[in-house]
Amino acid sequence: MDWLFFGEISLAGLAMGGLYALIALGFVMIYKATRVINFAIGEIMMFAAYLFLAFAGGMELSAWIALPLAVIGGSILGGVIEKTMIRPMLGESPISVVMVTIGIASILVGLVEFIWTADPQLLPNFLPREPVFIGPLYLAPKIAYGFLIGSALLIIYLLYFRFSRGGVALRATASDQAAAYSMGINVRRVFNLAWVFGSLAASLAGVLVAATGGLSPQFGIIGLSVLVVVIVGGLDSILGALVAGVFIGWLETVAGAYLGGEYRMPATFVVLAVILVIRPYGLFGTHEIERV
């Protein structure tokens, strides 16, 4: 076995997994706080990436100004979606809310096709292009720097949840909505905050993934790949999202390298099936018992 090759493949997979973890974090934050499975997460990523294209490509702003603008734009979009389309659905059946998110995804695809046309796009280069070596191991620069930027946001998030008032309110609401409400936490505001922060994480991941693999109105399909990550990790577990994201990214890459690209998805779905059989609520998810 060529261990150098295995090491390089693993490194690439872990780095890509870091971006999956970031997307999964956005997914889990929204679900944890609001119990909404957001099928539009991929399209929110896509929209933010198109915003970056507009700011950095169309308006020729510096990429380092365009990146925060695009990410903020994506998070505002998340907040607006929650306030105008999800909040009125409070109390409705979960299926109805899921259908609303699917509808939102379609609207966003139509919107970007209308504004930016259906042409495939490449984002302006904004990450260093010099090859990155970790010891003897080569890592593609876009993946390496994308991983670093994504990790920085992950750390900021974890610190925020641990120490800030907003983070505590978010965690309290996620644990027990009724108790949080009775303690004076503005639960509706927390719902909105979860959508804003979840969309922010997804938006940053969207720009970083699009910088690596290109952009088109079908870009949002990656959101479905991340569904595997969150189910494996546990829909309501931030730790699960991080661990499963990195693991699925690694597994996909190794399977692709050794078995062929057509086995990337089957490999992850085998893991998904096994996890669903052994732990239906995911590796780190909450095992809820409903008593009738």
Add this chain to the structure above:
Amino acid sequence: MFRNILKKGRKLAGLGGLVAALTVAAPAMAQDKEPIVFGGSIPLSGVFAFAGIHLHAGLTDYTDWINSQGGINGHPVEYVMEDTAYEVDRSVAAFKKISGSSSPATYYGDSTGFMKAIASELNSMGTTLMSGASFATALTDNEQYPYQFIPGPNYSQMFGIILEYIASEGEGGDMPTVAFVYSDTEFGKDPIENGKARAAELGIEVVEEIVTKPGSVDVSAEVLKLRRVRPDYVVFHGYVLSPINEFMVQMRQMGLDTKFMGTFWSSDKLIIDKMGADADGYMGVMPYNYYDSEESGPMLDALRAQAEKSDPDAGYRPTGYIQGWFNAMVWTEVIKRTLDAGKELNADNMAEALASIKDWDTGGIIGIPVTVKDMSFPVGRIWRVNAEAGRYEPVSDWIHLD
């Protein structure tokens, strides 16, 4: 004297009137004949919309142009289409609707999937000849798809042209090595087995095969695999843009001097527009002259003039536009040959007329006379990106496969 001038003037006025009346009457006479309908399931939205809008523009502009030339043997042409969003069920529904209401003589199919799905119905109808966006090898099976043709080389033939070019670059018996990179789709896999067989015949070693998801995908692991085998050429198929750019950029970052090539749908100017300087040196096989090439000819000039007339601000027209135009050109030629032979305009007679096309001068759309073989036009040329000039330039002669 004055009376003579007046008399001549009256005569001239009468003659002028007659000419004017005939000029006005000619289109009216053409209008008197039954219109010939070009039908189409066109992907104006959905994943293929980036090409669909240009295919549609090419078909529309050709229809306007041929009508301005008096139609086909005096028959006006109508182009009737529906948007399909590149979904097979919607394409089938559009076909049924247009077939029921307009009886199209020819029809544009938007995908291989649709053209395969509709084959049995098309065969049983026996009224319509079909071509479209697909260059699928399977559709050149005359037994199964007798009324469908490919408006260029099929994907296997494109690989054949690419491999002939690569073989011609071998110096002193030192044959270059090649890797195939293709998407995990029916489209992507189409030419691979035939490509491997052709490579073996030419003595070219296929050192690696990489399969990826189509579109936006990280390919750094696949690039690492290619670094180990260091192919002289990488041939892409089943993509439009991504991940071709990432393969090229990352392999060059690793110091590899591999050359990169692609087939029809991955050889448009989009690659240059989006990749900029990184696209330099990329090569594609193309059966038609590019809109901005230095080539010319009566039909290519007419295409450019019509494109300019229909949308003066559009500038460069993508290969999809030329593909749409060429489809309609072939339909016209086939219909004309059928009518000239005094035969009924049905699928059998049109397929027979198509098969009779030999050494056909396409007026500069294709640079050499073309002959139909197995319901396709097995001809193409290798073009290379000159990023500084912002266009493709020919690096081979036209290659017509036997």
